[in-house]
Amino acid sequence: MDIKSLIRNIPDFPKPGIMFRDITTLLQNPDGLRGVIDLMAAVCAPLQPDYILGMESRGFIFGTPLAYKLGVGFIPVRKPGKLPGAVYSVEYELEYGTDRLEMHQDALKEGDRVLIVDDLIATGGTAQAAAKMVQQAGAELVGFCFVVELLALGGREKLPNVPIISMVEY
Ligand SMILES: Nc1ncnc2c1ncn2[C@@H]1O[C@H](COP(=O)(O)O)[C@@H](O)[C@H]1O
Numbered sequence: 001m002d003i004k005s006l007i008r009n010i011p012d013f014p015k016p017g018i019m020f021r022d023i024t025t026l027l028q029n030p031d032g033l034r035g036v037i038d039l040m041a042a043v044c045a046p047l048q049p050d051y052i053l054g055m056e057s058r059g060f061i062f063g064t065p066l067a068y069k070l071g072v073g074f075i076p077v078r079k080p081g082k083l084p085g086a087v088y089s090v091e092y093e094l095e096y097g098t099d100r101l102e103m104h105q106d107a108l109k110e111g112d113r114v115l116i117v118d119d120l121i122a123t124g125g126t127a128q129a130a131a132k133m134v135q136q137a138g139a140e141l142v143g144f145c146f147v148v149e150l151l152a153l154g155g156r157e158k159l160p161n162v163p164i165i166s167m168v169e170y
């Protein structure tokens, strides 16, 4: 299956100079949706995660069916103020300014094997923030899986030394 052909490219969104890789066209294609989740499951299964951790919101779209397919739990990492329990909170750099992600403190325990999933890695700041929370919880980070990797931005250089898997690269 040609995943790349199902991802739409929208220039200058959300601001001039950004080529937005729009995964909505992949999601609405039945073969594309099934194919990408099946592929992610096949390449990630050997990492033997206990949990998939996905970042709001596009990380939820791919992370939850992946967790279902692998027969493991899903942990949502959310934008600030959305989770009701005690949270770990990590600030990370955006192109302009900063943002913050949160995860329930009781979502993970020491030794849990965690795979971080998102739709796309660009500068790597989002994935790095999620990895910090896994480490704060004392859990074991077993890898990252992205549908799209933007190679020129070098995001993987920010991430810990674990397998980093992407389905398509630009
Ligand atoms: N070019 C992009 N197209 C679609 N989505 C993007 C793009 N660049 C960033 N994103 C979203 O931002 C985060 C990852 O950004 P980092 O710079 O790696 O933190 C990811 O969740 C994308 O949905």
Ligand SMILES: O=P(O)(O)OP(=O)(O)O
Binding pocket: 056, 057, 058, 059
């Ligand atoms: O569009 P989202 O919600 O997936 O968030 P972000 O662009 O911050 O990754």
